[in-house]
Amino acid sequence: xxxxxxxxxxxxxxxxxxxxxxxxxxxxxxxxxxxxxxxxxxxxxxxxxxxxxxxxxxxxxxxxxxxxxxxxxxxxxxxxxxxxxxxxxxxxxxxxxxxxxxxxxxxxxxxxxxxxxxxxxxxxxxxxxxxxxxxxxxxxxxxxxxxxxxxxxxxxxxxxxxxxxxxxxxxxxxxxxxxxxxxxxxxxxxxxxxxxxxxxxxxxxxxxxxxxxxxxxxxxxxxxxxxxxxxxxxxxxxxxxxxxxxxxxxxxxxxxxxxxxxxxxxxxxxxxxxxxxxxxxxxxxxxxxxxxxxxxxxxxx
Amino acid sequence: xxxxxxxxxxxxxxxxxxxxxxxxxxxxxxxxxxxxxxxxxxxxxxxxxxxxxxxxxxxxxxxxxxxxxxxxxxxxxxxxxxxxxxxxxxxxxxxxxxxxxxxxxxxxxxxxxxxxxxxxxxxxxxxxxxxxxxxxxxxxxxxxxxxxxxxxxxxxxxxxxxxxxxxxxxxxxxxxxxxxxxxxxxxxxxxxxxxxxxxxxxxxxxxxxxxxxxxxxxxxxxxxxxxxxxxxxxxxxxxxxxxxxxxxxxxxxx
Numbered sequence: 001x002x003x004x005x006x007x008x009x010x011x012x013x014x015x016x017x018x019x020x021x022x023x024x025x026x027x028x029x030x031x032x033x034x035x036x037x038x039x040x041x042x043x044x045x046x047x048x049x050x051x052x053x054x055x056x057x058x059x060x061x062x063x064x065x066x067x068x069x070x071x072x073x074x075x076x077x078x079x080x081x082x083x084x085x086x087x088x089x090x091x092x093x094x095x096x097x098x099x100x101x102x103x104x105x106x107x108x109x110x111x112x113x114x115x116x117x118x119x120x121x122x123x124x125x126x127x128x129x130x131x132x133x134x135x136x137x138x139x140x141x142x143x144x145x146x147x148x149x150x151x152x153x154x155x156x157x158x159x160x161x162x163x164x165x166x167x168x169x170x171x172x173x174x175x176x177x178x179x180x181x182x183x184x185x186x187x188x189x190x191x192x193x194x195x196x197x198x199x200x201x202x203x204x205x206x207x208x209x210x211x212x213x214x215x216x217x218x219x220x221x222x223x224x225x226x227x228x229x230x231x232x233x234x235x236x237x238x239x240x241x242x243x244x245x246x247x248x249x250x251x252x253x254x255x256x257x258x259x260x261x262x263x264x265x266x267x268x269x270x271x272x273x274x275x276x277x278x279x280x281x282x283x284x285x286x287x288x289x290x291x292x293x294x295x296x297x298x299x300x301x
Numbered sequence: 302x303x304x305x306x307x308x309x310x311x312x313x314x315x316x317x318x319x320x321x322x323x324x325x326x327x328x329x330x331x332x333x334x335x336x337x338x339x340x341x342x343x344x345x346x347x348x349x350x351x352x353x354x355x356x357x358x359x360x361x362x363x364x365x366x367x368x369x370x371x372x373x374x375x376x377x378x379x380x381x382x383x384x385x386x387x388x389x390x391x392x393x394x395x396x397x398x399x400x401x402x403x404x405x406x407x408x409x410x411x412x413x414x415x416x417x418x419x420x421x422x423x424x425x426x427x428x429x430x431x432x433x434x435x436x437x438x439x440x441x442x443x444x445x446x447x448x449x450x451x452x453x454x455x456x457x458x459x460x461x462x463x464x465x466x467x468x469x470x471x472x473x474x475x476x477x478x479x480x481x482x483x484x485x486x487x488x489x490x491x492x493x494x495x496x497x498x499x500x501x502x503x504x505x506x507x508x509x510x511x512x513x514x515x516x517x518x519x520x521x522x523x524x525x526x527x528x529x530x531x532x533x534x535x536x537x538x539x540x541x542x543x544x545x546x547x548x549x550x551x552x553x554x555x
Contacts, residue, residue: 098455116459117461122455122459124456126452130453130471131553134551141457141460145461193461
């Protein structure tokens, strides 16, 4: 198992992929020992030899994640990209502390993650808003849990609701909102308790193409303000390249890291410019090819 | 909005009026002898008269006390045990087999024993109502609480909710639609069972009135308690519907 990871990250492999592409790809698979002290200091999340095995019916168990090593630096926007069922959401849940790894350890600012906490804020594809609370009630929830006084929590929440473009909808219930609006509320609810890391699990996966584009732009604008660390799971290559500093490409089950691609495009990014940028197009095409290669492997082992 | 509401109420009343019309027709065209099936007009007139008599009101009161007490105890126990079983596996391990054994049991069969234990007064009837209304409330609470979307819980945990508060802050409110559905079923069962208990053995209450009238072959007086309990059920159901509508105003399927 580990041999394959080593092989993928070996210098010859790097050269061969690098030679095929004009944009240099620098897979940085951090084994935990090779990181410099500078990288250590800036590391927000360290995933250290994490595997996840699910017990299924019968004696067979399903290996969802195999030997994942990944370091996410403070302030980085990192996307995890892969075919469905490759365990990319599971990896995010492990960082969130919702799921425990079978082997290995995930660390947040150097401390092992043992459970959920307000330093890591999730945003789910299904929105997961509290249906019994209004927009304001949902956004206020985290602040109230942190012990912020009602009036102060309300004032902060109203500002956030305005920031995500939902001014005037404070007293609506989630059921009265469209999918895109619901996800804006969910993002505001998570931003409200000021997590150090945003964990986004295919947040725009359930939205139509137009809404999706708008939310991507708005997310980038919000992110530009304070540059929180973001771990973003998606299966859309364009979305990953458009948003991220780094794209982690995973193989199909059991999920392993196939490549880590640095997206060397300037910020702030403007969609209209980026779509015409040949470097952006090259990233998209190359990463798509990488995922297709994985498919061939699975079909002809 | 209000005209729409009025329209729904009228639409709801139509089938009831239709049944009353059939009842009237059965009497008018001589299909049923008036000594066995009195016409609805006569029954409602008698009901109106009775509502003025203190004795009749006492009987209604007795039935309502038993109905409410039994139902409310069933709600408290059913919701409490249902939530506890859904959250704590050890409690579930104890409750599950007991529910499987006790739920299909005809609770009326326990009534003689309850009378011996608690006497002829309120206590035995309240206990019977509770026993019968308990299981639908318990079961729907349990399934509702077991099927709460995992990501709601995760969202609350990530926002800093302590684990022990998840039950009250997420699971109970998220299970509210199921809990209220169980209560609705429990309420109907309560109406049936309180009447039944009073018919079997009682010194007052609507069920007792019916049995008394039947024994003396006063058919009009026999129908009055029946109409009363169904009107009572209609009113209580309306109240619960209003409560449900208010509590579940944010939920999509209501």
